[in-house]
Amino acid sequence: MRAYDLAHELNVSSKEVMARLARAGIAVKSPSSAISDEAEQLIRRQFPKAAAPVPAQPAAVKPVEQPAVVVAPPAPAAKPTAKPPPPLVKSAKPVAAKAPPRPTESAIGTAAPAGKPAPPRAPAEAKGKVITVRGAVIVRELAEQLGLKPNQLIIELMAMNVLASINERIDLKVAQQIAEKHGALLEHEKKPVEQKPPVRREEEVPLEADRPEDLLPRPPVVTFLGHIDHGKTSLLDRIRNTAVAKSEAGGITQHVGAYTIERQGKKITFLDTPGHAAFTGMRSRGANLTDIAVIVIAADDGIMPQTEEAIKHAQAARTTILVAINKMDLPAANPDQVKRQLQGIGLTPEDWGGTTICVPVSAMTGLGIDHLLEMILLQAEVMELKASPKGRAHGYVIEAQLEPGMGPTANLLVRRGTLHVGNIIVSGPYWGRVKALINDHGHKVRTATPGTPVKCMGLSGVPRPGEAFQVYTNDRAARDLAQQRQDEQLSARPAARRKASLETLMEQMKQSQRLELKVILKCDTQGSLEAIRKLLDEIKSDKVAIEIVMDGVGNINENDVLLASASDAIIIGFHVGKEERVAQLQKTEGVEIRLYSIIYQIADEIREAMSGMLAPELRDKLIGRAEVRQVFPISKKGNVAGCLVVSGRVQSRCKARLKRAGDLMFEGGIQTLKRFQDEVSEVREGQECGIRLDNFADVAVNDVLEFFEVEKIPQQL
Numbered sequence: 001m002r003a004y005d006l007a008h009e010l011n012v013s014s015k016e017v018m019a020r021l022a023r024a025g026i027a028v029k030s031p032s033s034a035i036s037d038e039a040e041q042l043i044r045r046q047f048p049k050a051a052a053p054v055p056a057q058p059a060a061v062k063p064v065e066q067p068a069v070v071v072a073p074p075a076p077a078a079k080p081t082a083k084p085p086p087p088l089v090k091s092a093k094p095v096a097a098k099a100p101p102r103p104t105e106s107a108i109g110t111a112a113p114a115g116k117p118a119p120p121r122a123p124a125e126a127k128g129k130v131i132t133v134r135g136a137v138i139v140r141e142l143a144e145q146l147g148l149k150p151n152q153l154i155i156e157l158m159a160m161n162v163l164a165s166i167n168e169r170i171d172l173k174v175a176q177q178i179a180e181k182h183g184a185l186l187e188h189e190k191k192p193v194e195q196k197p198p199v200r201r202e203e204e205v206p207l208e209a210d211r212p213e214d215l216l217p218r219p220p221v222v223t224f225l226g227h228i229d230h231g232k233t234s235l236l237d238r239i240r241n242t243a244v245a246k247s248e249a250g251g252i253t254q255h256v257g258a259y260t261i262e263r264q265g266k267k268i269t270f271l272d273t274p275g276h277a278a279f280t281g282m283r284s285r286g287a288n289l290t291d292i293a294v295i296v297i298a299a300d301d302g303i304m305p306q307t308e309e310a311i312k313h314a315q316a317a318r319t320t321i322l323v324a325i326n327k328m329d330l331p332a333a334n335p336d337q338v339k340r341q342l343q344g345i346g347l348t349p350e351d352w353g354g355t356t357i358c359v360p361v362s363a364m365t366g367l368g369i370d371h372l373l374e375m376i377l378l379q380a381e382v383m384e385l386k387a388s389p390k391g392r393a394h395g396y397v398i399e400a401q402l403e404p405g406m407g408p409t410a411n412l413l414v415r416r417g418t419l420h421v422g423n424i425i426v427s428g429p430y431w432g433r434v435k436a437l438i439n440d441h442g443h444k445v446r447t448a449t450p451g452t453p454v455k456c457m458g459l460s461g462v463p464r465p466g467e468a469f470q471v472y473t474n475d476r477a478a479r480d481l482a483q484q485r486q487d488e489q490l491s492a493r494p495a496a497r498r499k500a501s502l503e504t505l506m507e508q509m510k511q512s513q514r515l516e517l518k519v520i521l522k523c524d525t526q527g528s529l530e531a532i533r534k535l536l537d538e539i540k541s542d543k544v545a546i547e548i549v550m551d552g553v554g555n556i557n558e559n560d561v562l563l564a565s566a567s568d569a570i571i572i573g574f575h576v577g578k579e580e581r582v583a584q585l586q587k588t589e590g591v592e593i594r595l596y597s598i599i600y601q602i603a604d605e606i607r608e609a610m611s612g613m614l615a616p617e618l619r620d621k622l623i624g625r626a627e628v629r630q631v632f633p634i635s636k637k638g639n640v641a642g643c644l645v646v647s648g649r650v651q652s653r654c655k656a657r658l659k660r661a662g663d664l665m666f667e668g669g670i671q672t673l674k675r676f677q678d679e680v681s682e683v684r685e686g687q688e689c690g691i692r693l694d695n696f697a698d699v700a701v702n703d704v705l706e707f708f709e710v711e712k713i714p715q716q717l
Contacts (some may be wrong), residue, residue, distance in 0.1 A: 001040050004031035004130035010047045013194040014130045014185075020046055031187065032132040072189045095470045100129065106593050129184045137175040137188075140166045147226055153178065185592065191402055202288060214388040219260065219267035219451035220380035221289060221413065223308035223319075226296035234363035235296060236270055239373070257452030258398050258411055259399045259440045266380075269413070269451050271398065287411060289396050289466070294372075296326050299333035299360070303341040311345065321347065322357050324372055329362040364493055392471040393417035395479050397427055398453060400462045401525035402554040408462045411455050412448070412469060419448040419456075427451035427469035429489060430461035432483040462553045465527045515544045517606070517614050518569035519549040522576050528599070529553060535603050544610040555579050556593060565589035570609075572602060618710035620655075624648025624685070628703040632690070638697035640690045643705060650707050656693060657706045665703070669694045 002020070006016040014031040021028050024038050035043075131145045143153040150166045156178060157164055163346050164170050172188050179186035193438035208602055224232040236462065259270045271290055297307055314321050323342060325335045339358060340347045348354025357375050359366035400410040411421070419425075423434045435458035437445050448454040460482070463469070472478040519536070525530040529551055536546050549569045550560070557572055557579045564571050571593040578586075578593070586593055596602050630642040643650075653675040658666040674690040675683055683689040691705065 002032055002034055003028055004132070004574050005033070006035065006040060006043060008129055010043070012047060017043055017138055018441055023468075028580060030132055031130045047100075059683050060220050073151055076103060079413070080333070099382050115133045129185060131179060131184050134188075135174070136169040137172060137186075139164050139170060141176065142170070142175055145551040146179065148182070156181070164428070182233045187516050202368050211388070214390050215386040215388060218385050218387040218449075220383070221269045221271060221386055221451060222292045222294055222376055223271040223314075224294050224296055225314060225522045227298070227301070227306040227310075228305035230296050230298040230301065230307075231363045232296045235324065235326060235361065235369075235372075238271070238363045238366055238369055258413060262453065263377065266453070267382075268373070268376060269453060271413075275524065289398070289670075290317070290319055291319075291383065291385060292322060292376060294322045296324050298327045298339060299325050299335050299369075300327055300348050302334075302338055303345070308345065320383065322350075322359065322375060322379065323347070324368075325358060325360045326363055328360045328366050328367055335360055368494070385451075387416045389396060389418045389449050391417045393419035393423065393425075393448070394468070394470050395419075397463050397465055397467045397469060397528050399525050399555075400459075400464050402462055402552075403439035404555065406457055408459045409455055410459055410463055410469075411453060413453050414448045414450050416450050417471065418450075419454070421446050423471045424473070425456070425459070425469050425471050426478045426481055427459065427463040429485040430459045430463050430477040431472075431475075431476070432459040434458050462526050465525075465530070516547050516612050517544055517613060518547045518549050518567055519606075520549050520564050520567075520569050520571045520575045522556050522560060522571065523553060524575040526553055528574055532572075532602060535599065536606065539603065539607060539610070543609060544613055546606070546610070556582055556664075558582060558585055561585045561591050561593075563588055563590045569592065572596065572606075574602065576597065610713060614715040616714050619711045619713055620708045622656060622706060622708045623647070624650050624707040626650060626689075626691070626704065626705045626707070628701055629688075631699050631701060638692060639699050641703070642688065642700040644682055644688050645685050645690055647685055649685060649689070650689065651677075651709075654707045654709050656691075658693065658696070658699070659704045659706065659710070660700065660702075666693060666696045666699070669697065678705050679707075 004014045005019050007017040018028050018031065020043055021039060024039070024042060026035070026042075028035065050379070131142075133141070133145075139151050139153060139157070143150045144716065148151070154164065155167065157170065157174070160174060160177070162174055163169060172186075176186045181255070224236060228231050236259065240261060261270070293310075294315070295311055297303060300378045311321070319459065323338075325333075325338050327333055328335065335358075339352060342349060342356060343352065343354070343356070348358040349356055351358070357379075359368050359372045359375055361372055394416050395412055395414040397410040398413050402406065403409050419434065419437065421434050421437055425432065425434060431706045432644065434456055437448055437458075438455040438457075439448075440453055445454065461575050472481075521529065521532060521536075523532060523708050533548065533551065536548065539546060549567050550563060555576045555578065556573050559582060560571055561582055562585075563569070569591075571591060573593065573595045574596070575597060582593075585591075594605070622647060625647045626643040626645045627643055628641045632640040632642060634640055650670075650673060652670055654670065656666070656670055658667065659663060671689060671694045672690075673680055673683065680689070693699070
């Protein structure tokens with residue numbers, strides 16, 4: 001039975017029936033959906049009064065069928081219309097006592113001329129009926145559902161000033177009015193509601209519980225944190241015996257790198273995070289991904305602002321802290337001062353009665369490197385770092401980039417389980433099948449165990465650094481989860497622009513008076529992109545605003561140049577190059593492209609560019625004054641003022657103001673400046689001269705002339 005049929009039978013609304021079914025935990029998509037026998041009995045028990053007269057309806061229908069059988073054999077019974085009642089009463093006396101109601105007679109009257117089972121679907125039966133339509137409402141279909149002839153429905157539509165043929169569509173509101181006229185309720189269902197099972201999020205997908213016998217010691221993850229140029233990468237360079245620091249532009253680490261070394265048969269994983277202030281977000285993620293944080297402090301500089309910030313990140317992540325006092329080979333090294341500063345911020349050194357291990361080291365000479373590694377392994381043993389290599393892999397993205405010939409790649413750090421080539425992984429709004437795994441030495445591997453950093457190929461996009469990743473067994477579930485996250489990101493974007501109004505137009509006029517520097521930002525990795533965006537956001541100015549039109553990972557392509565040309569933007573590239581035909585298109589479109597390899601140079605040049613957009617302030621600089629002693633009228637050329645320079649000097653290229661009794665009479669340029677008969681470029685204090693002003697001849701004795709220059713002063717942000 002369908003829900004609306006049961007509602008009609010119980011003389012209640014279909015919404016009430018669906019609500020009762022929903023409260024009972026039975027999902028019903030629409031009133032036209034079929035329900036089970038158990039659900040039907042449940043609803044009937046909840047409406048005992050309305051269900052009571054239900055058996056009377058079939059009893060009333062039976063007498064209609066019974067006399068039809070009795071009357072059918074005699075042929076003359078169908079012709080007379082006025083005299084058949086007496087024989088009917090005689091032949092059906094025992095039944096007539098049960099079935100004298102008038103509805104039965106009307107039903108017989110309509111059934112007699114038709115002689116088919118279709119007539120019982122009369123409009124009277126449509127009263128209280130719920131009609132559900134999907135898509136467009138067609139005249140023919142609506143007539144069938146209402147039990148009307150199409151011609152009759154067309155006539156009713158014409159009475160409502162609606163002209164429609166039998167196969168044409170009609171408006172939903174018009175159809176609802178027609179249905180209400182015939183005692184039915186018309187409901188429109190746009191599309192069948194298919195309730196897909198909600199995709200479980202990453203944290204909702206239960207991971208296999210680790211059995212105690214499966215737990216094995218894993219390498220500790222160590223992060224080097226500290227101030228810029230305190231020797232973090234140089235220490236790691238000394239540990240790995242590589243030249244990482246030399247390959248970084250400007251000697252400053254630009255990316256988060258992960259490296260694994262082996263010491264005394266045990267592995268240690270190092271995360272080298274940048275120390276520049278712009279990489280605060282990356283440094284914070286580095287502290288959150290690590291087990292042991294090594295705070296590198298230069299023995300000659302001591303604790304700096306970035307050092308305190310790194311310590312706070314490590315403490316917030318509840319990470320074990322070790323201190324490496326670097327540059328002990330310098331004559332100005334003072335480790336005791338560093339220890340006093342550490343004690344002042346709550347990190348009392350171990351040799352001073354505290355718990356913080358301080359190791360004096362030198363990246364140049366290798367002093368204390370072995371002792372530092374021993375302390376790291378000792379702390380790892382105390383922490384009892386273990387993980388199960390069995391089960392689905394789970395970890396975090398250290399860095400991600402778009403590499404030519406490889407597509408999106410992500411540096412992953414496995415925290416538990418084992419990552420295999422061919423696994424299906426999800427990280428943020430991206431998913432994919434692992435095509436290849438590359439270790440920190442550039443070799444392809446088949447698996448990655450807990451605590452191992454690898455570069456992964458096969459994701460559908462470039463995830464954000466610090467994003468978690470997880471292995472899924474079903475590619476469809478992974479794709480659905482990634483799509484769901486993409487939809488959530490799209491829905492979280494700002495709403496569409498408001499419609500034009502007087503207030504919005506006034507706001508736009510105010511904003512239009514504010515200059516904008518439009519930028520298209522392209523970087524090699526997501527971490528660099530995030531750091532540069534943060535750096536640009538910190539440049540605050542009420543006069544010039546920075547608008548990042550578009551940002552992305554990868555080389556500068558033709559679409560970037562065309563977008564920059566259309567939006568009057570400049571392109572900034574960080575550790576990226578230009579694709580083919582970009583240089584030629586750049587000249588054609590007149591787009592400026594700037595490439596950088598050191599991050600803080602971007603901030604400096606952006607500030608200069610923003611300052612250059614501001615018009616300089618104009619200031620008047622007074623250079624001299626003169627008094628008019630005599631006026632010489634000259635025909636056709638106007639009057640010449642004979643002046644005495646009382647202070648400063650007069651130059652032919654400067655501007656002049658003429659004041660009379662304190663009132664400004666003229667301001668403009670000097671047409672000629674003569675001394676005796678010769679034109680001169682300058683007249684000094686105490687000398688006489690003749691001056692003719694531009695387009696001004698009303699000069700009088702005792703007028704005062706002031707001479708000034710216009711200075712252009714650059715504005716500051």
